[in-house]
Amino acid sequence: MTFGNDDSREAMDRSLTPDRLELFEKEFAARPANRLMQNAVTQTPVDDVALDRRVLTGIDHSVSHHLDDWKATNQRQSGRCWMFAGLNLLRVGAARKLGVKDFEFSQNYLLWWDKFERANHFLEAVIETSGRDVDDRTVAHLLADPIGDGGQWNMFVALVAKHGLVPKSAMPETESSSSTRAMNRALKTLLRQGARDLRGLAAEGVGAQRTHKREVLAAVHRVLGIHLGTPPQRFLWQWEDKNKEFHRDGWLTPAEFAAAYVQLPLEEYVCLVHDPRESSPFGRTFTVEYLGNVVDAPPVVYLNAPIELLKRLAMETIVGGEPVWFGCDVEKMMRADAGVWDAALFDYAAVYDTPFTLDKADRLLHHDTQMTHAMLFTGVDVVDGEPRRWRVENSWGEEKADKGFWTMNDSWFGEHVFETAVRRSALPPELAAALDQPPIVLPAWDPMGALADRAFPG
Template sequence: MTVISDQEIADFSADFNTNSKNQVASRAARRSGLLEASFNDRVSERLNHVFSTELDVDGVTDQKHSGRCWEFATLNVLRHYFGKQNKVKDFTFSQAYNFFWDKIERANAFYDAMIRLADRPLNDREVQSWLAFAGEDGGLWSMAINLVKKYGVVPSYAMPESFNSNNTTGLIDSLARKERKDAIALRKLVSEGSSQDELEKAKKHFLNEVYRMVSVALGEPPKKFDLEYRDDDKKYHLERDLTPREFVQKYFKDFKFDDYVVLSNCPNHEFNKLYHMPLYDNVDGGDQIKFLNVPIEYLAQAAVAQLKSGDAVIFGNDVLKQMERKTGYLDTELYQTDKLFGVDTKMSKADRLATGEGFATHDMTLVGVDEDHGHIRKWKVENSWGDKYGHKGFYEMSQPWFEDYVYDVVVRKEFLTDEQVKLAEGPAIDLKPWDNIG
C-alpha cells in the first residue's frame, strides 16, 4: 500500500484551484445539494404527458414504507384485468393478504434450506446468502404469482392495510432475528443425528411461531369474504361467502398465469439462456423462479406489443438511478453530476451488474408508450408510491433510461420469438444465490 504524501495533497489542491469553475460548482452544490445543483430541467421537453398508446387506468396504489413493490405491481396487473372484465376501474386487491402468506411460505423455504445445508459451516457462501435473505420483504412477479395460485386474492376491504404492512421494518427485523436463531437450532439437531420426523416436528413448531408473529402484526387473513362493488355503470354486485381461491378460479379463469415469461436483460450473463434462481423459490411445490436473458431490444418490443394488446407490463428496474420523485422523471440525463464534478463515471450495464453498481431495486408497471414511426420516445409508468409524486402517481421514462436501468419485463409468450418460447419452456441453468442477474 502506498501512503498519500503531503506533496500529493498539495498537488490535488492546486489542480482543484486551477479551474475557477470548480469553486462555482462547489458553492452551488453546498448550497442546494449535489442532485439539485446538477438537475437538468431540459428533460421536460421530451417527457411530457402524451402517449401514442395508453391504457385506461385510474388512480395509483401506495406501498408506503415497505419493500412490497413486487406484490403491488402484480396486483395492479390483476386489478386492471378484473376492472376491464367487470367494468370497475377503481377496484383494488389486498396486498396485506398476499404479504401475510409470503412471510409463512418464505419461512418454510428458509427452514428447509437450513436443514439441507446444515453440514456446511456457517460462513459458507450459500448459507450466508440464505441467512442474509431471512425475513426480507422484497420479491418478484413469479413469487407473487406462486402466492396467488396457492392462496388466491381478496379485495382490499377484506384485509386492509395496517401500520405493520405499511411499515414493514419492525416485522421483517423480528422475523429475520427469529429465523436466524431457529437456523442454529435446526443445524444443531442435524449435527446430533436427529431423525427426519424430529426435524419436521421442530420446523412445524417454528412455523407455528412465525404464523403467530405475522398474525399479531397483520391480523389473520380472511377465510371467506363477500364480493361487493358497484361497476362503472352504477350497477350493484354482491356475491357472498367466496374463498380467496374461489375468487381467482371464477374471476381469473381466462387469465393464463402460465403464459407469462420474465424476459431479463443482464449482459453480465450469456444471452438466450434460461436461468433459475433457487434462492427465490418461495413456495414449496410452486413454480421455479426463472428468467430468459435476452438483448434489451426484445424487452422493448415485447412490452410495446403487450401494451398495444391492452394489457399492462410489470418491469424490474433500478428506480433510484436518475429519478426525481417530484416530477416523476426517469431520464439518463436528469442529474449531470459528472459535469458538476468534472469526472466520467459512465459504466456499461454489464460492468454495473458485475461490480454491484447495478441492481433491480423496484417493480413498477408500464401502462403506456409513445412512439414515432416505430421509434420509442418514452414510456408511461404506474408506480406504487401514492399520487403525491410524479403526475398523480404516474411517471415518464425515456427510452435511454429503459435501456440502462430496466432489467426485466413480464410478458406473454405470444410476444416472444419462436426460439425464445422454446428456450423459456426448456431446462434452466441454476444460479448461485450471489449471482447478480438484476
Template sequence: MKRLILLSALCLCLPVAAQTISTSALDSIQQSFVKDDATRAIQNILTNDKNIKTKALNHSVAPMDHFFKYKTSVKGITDQLSSGRCWMFTSMNQLRPLAMQRYNVSSFDFSHNYSYFWDMLEKANLFLEDVIVTADRSFDDRAVVTYFKNPVSDGGVWNLFWNIGEKYGVVPAEIMPETEHSNNTSQMLSVLNERLRAGGYAIREQFAAGKKLDALHESKIEILKDVYRILALCLGEPPTEFIWRYIDAAGNVKTLKSTPAEFYKSVIPENYNPDTYVMIMNDPTRPYYQVYEIENYRNSIEGINWYYLNLPNDVIKVAALKSIKANEPMYASCDVGKQSNTTTGKLDMNTYDYESLFGVDMSMDKKARILTRQSGSSHAMLIVSCDTDDNDVPVKWEFENSWGAASGNKGYLSFTDKWFDEYLFRIVINRKFLDSNSVEALTGPKVKLPCWDYMF
C-alpha cells in the same frame, strides 16, 4: 512444478506490491485540485447545501411531455406506502382491470395484506428448510451466510405473486384491510428475522448434536407457530372464505360468497401461468437467448424460482410494443432511482449531470454498472404506454407506479427509450408477443445461478 512455484511466489509478492499514498503521490493528488473561481464557487455551494441532486439537475435536458400514442387501460393509482411490496402491487395492478370488468365495478383493489401474510409465512418456512438442508455446512459457507443475512424480506418478483395466488388465492381489499404493519413493514420484519435467526441457529445446534431429520422438522413447525402468531398479531388472520358486498357500475348492491381460491380463478386471465407469461431479462453480462434460473429465488418450497430468458433490448422492445398495442400492460422492474426526477415524473439519461458539477468522469455502460453493483433492479412497476415516432419506433414509455397519486405525474413515470436501454431489467410478457427465436430459446436448458448472484 516450476509453474506452480512461480504462481505461489507471485501470490506471496502481491501484498508487498500494494502501495500506500506516498508523500509525492499525495502532492500530485492535492495539486490536481485547482481552486480557480469556478471551483471555489462550486465548493462554496456544496459545503453549505447537502442536496447534491438539486445542484446536478440538468436544466438543459430536452423537454419531455406525458403524451403517448399507445396506452393500455389503467384503473387508478395504488400506494404501497413504507413497504417493499412493489412486486405484489404491480402484479395485482395488472389484474385489477380484469377484476373490475368481471364484477362490473368502477373501482377495485385487492387485499395486499392478505397476500403479504401468506408470503411472509411461506418465506419463513423456506428459510428454515434452507437451514435444515445446509445444517452440515460451516457458518461461513456462502449459502448459509446468504440465508441468515436476510431470512425474510417483503421484496420479491412476479413469480412470488403467482406462487402465493395459486396456493392461497386472493381477496378484495375490504375483506382483509391493510394494517399499520402491512403499510409500514420494517419493525415487524425486524422481529420476524430475529425469531427466525434464533430458530435457525437452534436447528443447526440440534443437527450438530445428532438430532434426526424428523426432530428438525418438528422444531421448524414450533418456530412457524411463533411466526404465525407474530403475523396474526400485526396483520390479522386471513380468511378461508368470505362474503363481499359491493355496488356495481349500475348502482346495484351485490353479494358474493366465495373463497380466496375461487376469487383468484375468477379474475386471472386465461392461461395465467409461467409457461404463458414469460419472465424476460436484459442482462448484458451474460449470453443472450439463454434461460437462467436463480436458486431459491421464490417464496415457497413448491413454488417456482425466478427463471428468465435473457434477451437484447431491441428484441424486448418489439415484443413490449406489441403487448401494449394489444392492451396488455407488463410487469417490469428497473433501477428507478437512477436519473429519475420523481417530482416531474420523468426518467431521462441526462436528468442529472454529476460529471459537469464535479468535473470528473463517471461514465460506465450497463454491463459495468451491473458487475460493479452500481446498478440493479430495485423497483417493480407496470409498463402501460409507449410513444413512437413517425416510423413507429419507440421514443418513450410510461410506468404505472405504486407510490400514490402525489408522486411523479399523478402516479405515473415517463421514461425515454434510452433510459429503457440502461436501467430496465425485467419484464413479464405473454409469450405470444415474442418472436420465433425467443420462443425457441425458451425450450433450451436452464443455467442455474446461485442465490447470491449479483443480479439478485
C-alpha cells in the same frame, strides 16, 4: 520527501503519504470550477446542481397509447412494489368484469402469505445447507436477509396460484402492512434464531430439524397474525357497480375469487430479462440458487434476451390493450418531484469533472446496479413503429408525477430496466423453445437474483 529511487515512488503510490495528500489538495485548489461546485453542492442537493434542465424541460409526457383510467396505489413504507405491480396488472381485468371504475385486491392478504411461505422457504434452505460453515458464502447470503419484503414476478405468480386472492375490503391494510420495518425486525431475529437451532440439530437428522421447524413456523404465524391480522378462508362478496346496480356472489374462498376475477392466464407468462454480461448468453434460461418464496412452486426462471426485444414486446402488449409488469433499478437518473426518468437527466460528470463510464454490464459485474423496484407500464408513445417514451404506474401514491403515473424516456429503459413479464405466445419461436432447456444455475448472491423492494421515493 525524496523521489529519486524506485522504493520511494512505490511507497508514495501505495500509501497516502503527506506529500501525496498535499498534491491532491493543490490539484483541487488549482481548478476554479472545483471551488464553484463546492460552493454549490455544500448548500444545495447535488441532484439539483447536476440536473440538466434541457433534458427535464424537453420531456413530453403525452403518449400515443394510454391504458390507465384508474387511481394509482400506494405501498407506503413497505417493499411490496413487485406485489403491488402484479396486483395492479390483475385489477384491470377484475374492475372491468365487476363493472367498477376502480378496484384493488388485498395487498395485505398476499403479504401475509408471502411472509409465511418465505419463512418456510428460508428454513428449508437452512436445513439443506446446515452442513456448511456458518461463514460459507451461500449461508451468509441466506442469513443476511431471511425475510425481506422484496420479490420477483415468478414469486407473485406462485402466491396467487397457491393462495388465491381477496378484495381489499376482505383484508384491509394494517399499520404493519403499510410500514413493515418493526414486523420484519422481529421476524428476522426469530428466523436467525431458528437457523441457529436447526444447524445445531443437523447431527440428529432432517426429521429432528423439521420437527423444530414447525415450532419456528408456529411463532412466525403468531407474529404475522398480531401484525397483519388473520387471512380469511371465506368471505361474503357483494358490490355496487358504476351504474349503481347491486351484485352479490355470496360466500367465496380466495381461490374461488381468483378464479372468477383474474382475467389473465398467469401460467402462460414468462420472465424476460436483459443481462448483457458476457457470462450470460442471450437465448438461455437462468435460475438463481435459493431464490423463491413457495417451496413447492416451480423455480424462478429467467429468459435472457436483447433489450430491443423487451422493448418491442412491451410496446406490442400495450398497443394490444394490456399493461406490462417490469423490474428496474429505479433510483438511477430519477427525478421524483417531476415523476420522470431519463438516462441523461443528471450531468454528474460536469459536477465532478470526472467521467462515469460503466455500462450496464459493468454495473452488474461491479455491484453498481441491480433490480430494486417493480412497476407497471400503462402507456407508450410510438413513432414510426418504435417506442420513444413510456407511461408508468408507480405504487408510491398520487402525490408525485401525474397523480402517481410517471414518464420514462426510452433511453432510460435501455440502461436501467432489467425484466418484463410477457406471454410465452408473444416470443419468437427460437426463444420460446429455449424455455424448455435446463436453466443455467447462478449462485445465490448473483445480482440477477435481486428482489425488487424499493419502498418509497426519497
